[in-house]
Amino acid sequence: MPSSQAFAVVAAARLFALIAIGAPALYLRQTDALIALLVLAVLWTYQVVTATRRELELTLSPAVEATAVGIVCAIGMKSSDAILAALVVPPLYATAVAGTRTMVRTVAFQVVSIVSLGLMWHGDITGQEGVSIFTWSMAGVGLSLVAGVTFASDYIELDPLAPYRDAQHLIRQLIELSDNLSSGLDVPALGGEVLAVIGDRLPTQALALFVPRGDALSPVAATTDLDGADTDACEQIATDAWAQAAPVTTGRSFALPVGDAAVVAGLLPEGSAADDVPFDVLKKALAASVVKFDTALLFLPTSATSPRPASASGWPGRCTTGWPRTSRLSATSSTRWRPARPTSTRPSSSRSSATASPRSWRRCGSR
Structure with a gap:
């Protein structure tokens, strides 16, 4: 008209x-x-x-x-x-x-x-x-x-269903592209792969991977449970590296921004100095794993990017409020994509192994 x-x-x-x-x-x-x-x-x-x-x-x-x-x-x-x-x-x-x-x-x-x-x-x-x-x-x-x-x-009459048809077209293209993926897009699993790559090249006491959620960082994966002091140290140095967009070292603690938004924080064994950490070597080694991880982050639900309240039970407890194991589209064993099922908000008790590395890692919230 x-x-x-x-x-x-x-x-x-x-x-x-x-x-x-x-x-x-x-x-x-x-x-x-x-x-x-x-x-x-x-x-x-x-x-x-x-x-x-x-x-x-x-x-x-x-x-x-x-x-x-x-x-x-x-x-x-x-x-x-x-x-x-x-x-x-x-x-x-x-x-x-x-x-x-x-x-x-x-x-x-x-x-x-x-x-x-x-x-x-x-x-x-x-x-x-x-x-x-x-x-x-x-x-x-x-x-x-x-x-x-x-x-x-x-x-031109506006079609209220046009955005849905466009979404269908794009999702079908995404499904076709998923045939070429060598692995799924599960955020914790790919986060564990990032930590495993670092663990294979650097002796560490603990590693943790953080991603932004609103105005704060939230852990995705860690190699071991941390006590209160180590938790605070990792969180603080990860926040500093995130704010500066550059590697940060303090004593035996270090943090390295990887990819578009993630930050890896870690503790070296007693008696080691973080000043000697080869950040350039680690970045080159992480190049492939970071691309996969950044891709997985694109499919996180909107709620996964909002700030979450702090918990009094320490860092592992703050993760048990339900970081999504899968995105809106989760990969199956054949890397074909399907809508993700709702995940439980209770802490998971299973241990996952995303890589064949001898260094084990734990998903944030596991016991």
Whole structure:
């Protein structure tokens, strides 16, 4: 359905057409042209007024208006060629309310009516009048084609189901791509793989992987249970590395940002200094695992990115509020994707092994 803006554009075109016709007619005192101008003014005023109450369906169709304008122009063109400027308006109106196809029919009705009635009323049409009819008709067609680009959006009906169809298309593409995945996209499992890569290259007492959740960091996986002091140390140094977006070392503690958002924090064995940690080597070794982990993070539920309240039971307890094991789409054994099942909010008691590394890791919240 045409918008109010489209009707406003047509109304403005009618007004300017009346001014273009009336100014020379008044200056030259052409009585017949002024009568034709008055008829056009009445016709277009009726169209504008009825357009404000479109639900009554009293507005004349584009073909009827074009025929009426053609009749008026045919009768008044001998008194003033300026009256033919009215031929610009009906094609524009047709384009605004129905599109370019209706505009073509409207121009045909308009030309036939003015030529046929002009021959019957005056007996002949001079060459100058024929050129003027053609010129103003083509001007209306050109203006309508240009305006049609603006009016095109008015004819597009919004489909409320279009976002769902687009989502279906994208999910089907994702399912096809999942055939090429070498592993699933389970966040804790891939987090354990990241920790295993570091553990294979660096002797550590404990490792933990954190990801942002709102304005704080939340642990995803760890290699062992930590006491209160070690928990606070890992969390603090991970927060510092996250804020600085750079590796941080303090005593035997270290933290390394990996991927787009994750941070690995760890404790070296007693007597070791974190200043000697080869961060460049670790980053190169983690390149493949981090890509998988960042991909898995993209499919976390929205609730997984919101801040979670602190628990008084220490860091492992804060994880047992239910970090999602799977995303909205979870991988099966064949890496085909299906909607994830709701996960329990109770702590898991099973141990997972994401890699073949001899270093075991525990999912956050396991006992």
